[in-house]
Amino acid sequence: MERLFQNCTEDVKYYMTLTEIEADQTFIKAGTDCTHIFIVLSGKVTGVEWPVDARAYPFKDFGPGDFFGEIECFAGLEHYRISIVSSTRCQVLSIPVSCYMDWMRMDVEALFLRTQENISSLIAQTAEARKYLFLEGKDRLMTHLIRKFEQRQPLPAALELKKTRSQLADEIGFSIKTLNRSVGKLAELGLIQLRRGKIVISREGYQQMKLYVEQQVNGRNFTGYHSTEQEE
Incomplete structure (x- = not known):
């Protein structure tokens, strides 16, 4: 400057x-x-x-x-x-x-x-x-959740998203069906939690998603979370 x-x-x-x-x-x-x-x-x-x-x-x-x-x-x-x-x-x-x-x-x-x-x-x-266009559903959702978490400075211990599933689907460009399936996958992997239907991201979950997305973008393998299935 x-x-x-x-x-x-x-x-x-x-x-x-x-x-x-x-x-x-x-x-x-x-x-x-x-x-x-x-x-x-x-x-x-x-x-x-x-x-x-x-x-x-x-x-x-x-x-x-x-x-x-x-x-x-x-x-x-x-x-x-x-x-x-x-x-x-x-x-x-x-x-x-x-x-x-x-x-x-x-x-x-x-x-x-x-x-x-x-x-x-x-x-x-x-x-x-x-x-971004070639990312499968759960990976696109992770990218979005990482961005939401990093908007809070300093980074919180945990973040609960207040928006509805419909609002999140619109923001990401998903159908509700694809969003719900992707949310379910991340919850099963322990990367997010669900509280009264709302998505909760812990600091540890954020760090795991951040590491995964960075390695996906760089084309390196990441044991434990890779999936080859196609999303809608």
């Missing part, structure tokens, strides 16, 4: 604003005018897709150093593509789009840094999306 901002324009310095945002606040709404570039300085936020069926799909967590609104500006788009919701209390820096783009046009090194970062991020996101 120091390297990026070392030659920023006076307009950027004057008009940029530091804002404290409480948890569970939507500070970027998909489809609205792209007026500011937002940079997360602390805390965590979640990207949310709003497809044509109008159901929200949280798809990725972001943190310090992540930019929002920038790709839209570089692509000449007038509206934000996704919604951004604060998962925790955050500090966010906002810069008016006009000031930011004038700066990028004048500062070759800053433009190069941001272009390099955006291309790297897009390549990584594309690779993650391909891997």
Whole structure:
């Protein structure tokens, strides 16, 4: 960040604003005018897709150093593509789009840094999306539960998910039948517990799921949890 901002324009310095945002606040709404570039300085936020069926799909967590609104500006788009919701209390820096783009046009090194970062991020996101599509049901559920657990900072001893099965199915993109089957498998393996129908994740269960998912993504074997059956 120091390297990026070392030659920023006076307009950027004057008009940029530091804002404290409480948890569970939507500070970027998909489809609205792209007026500011937002940079997360602390805390965590979640990207949310709003497809044509109008159901929200949280798809990725972001943190310090992540930019929002920038790709839209570089692509000449007038509206934000996704919604951004604060998962925790955050500090966010906002810069008016006009000031930011004038700066990028004048500062070759800053433009190069941001272009390099955006291309790297897009390549990584594309690779993650391909891997996610090939995960079986219980593995996709594990990935989602890990993300939910890590949204709590510091990490809790245990986390009980308050959402209904229907809400979880919508978030992951499952049918209720597939979700229930996947929940049952994780419960049988001792990775989660069920309390009055709600999913409870212990710290130990989180750590086991985290290890499994990391090794699955890296293509290594993990004794005890591997399954080759196909999900709906």
